Amino acid sequence: MTENFRDALKRSPDHRRGRKDSPIVDSELRRLFDDLQKQLAETRNITEKLGITDVFEQRDAAEYFEKILCMTSQDASKIFKGELNHRTTCCKCDMKNDSRSFFWILPLMVEDSRYKTYNVEQGLEAFFELQQVSGDDQIYCSRCDEKQNADIKWEITQHPDVLTLLLKRFTFDYKLRRYVKLHCKADVPQTLHMEKCTYELYAVVNHFGSLTGGHYTAEIKSYENGQWYCFNDGHVESVREHNLTSPQTVFYSLHPPVQES
Incomplete structure (x- = not known):
C-alpha cells in the first residue's frame, strides 16, 4: 500500500535484468507484489534472499524491515530514508559538533507503565528534546x-516521504532478571506535525505475545479507497477502529505527498 515504493520497484534496473546472484531484492519484491494482486502469495523467494532458514523462529519485524530496505535499490528505498543531525554543545565554551546520519526508523522508548496509555506524539517530542x-x-x-x-540534541535535516516510528516495548525486569514486553495501550494520532511537515497515518504493525x-498483524489504509484493512496472514478484512493494544511500528506518509518528476 506504499504506492511510490511499489512503482519505484517496477522501474528498478535489477528487476529488468533479473539477476539471481544480485544482493538486491527488488525482483523478489516485485514478483511478490504482482502475486498479491492476483492470489495468496508465497514468501519463499524473499525469505531465502534475507537468509532466513527457519520460518518458524520468531523474527523482529522492524529489524527485517530495515534489512529489506538496505537490500533494496536506492530509488525505491529513499522513500523511507531520512537524515538526522546529532549536535553536541560544550556547556563551557559553547563549541558545537555536528554529526549527520541517515535513518529508516525512529525508535521511541515506551515508559514502563501497565496502566497508562503511551502517547506516540509525546514520545516523538521526547526523542528530540535537549538532553x-x-x-x-x-x-x-x-x-x-x-x-x-x-x-545533546537530535534534529531532522531531511524528512522522509514515509516516517516510520518503532515503539520499543520492552524493559528489564530485575525480579525476573530478563527483558519483558510492555503491554500498555498506545495513543497513535492520525496526523503528526513536524516543523513544516504534516504526516498522515496509513499503516500500523501489531505484535501480540512476548519478546520470545x-x-x-498489520492494519493498513488503502490508497485506492481510503478504507482500513486488517492483514492477518492469509485473512484480510475491513476494520473501522484501530487495535491500540499492541502497536509496534507505525507508518506515516508525507501530506501532501511528494510529486515525482
Missing part, C-alpha cells in the same frame, strides 16, 4: 581539552 550530560557521562571537548558537561514468541 544534558554531566558527571560520569561528560563528553570530551577538543577546544577545552578535557571532559565537560554538554547539551507471538504473532504479527
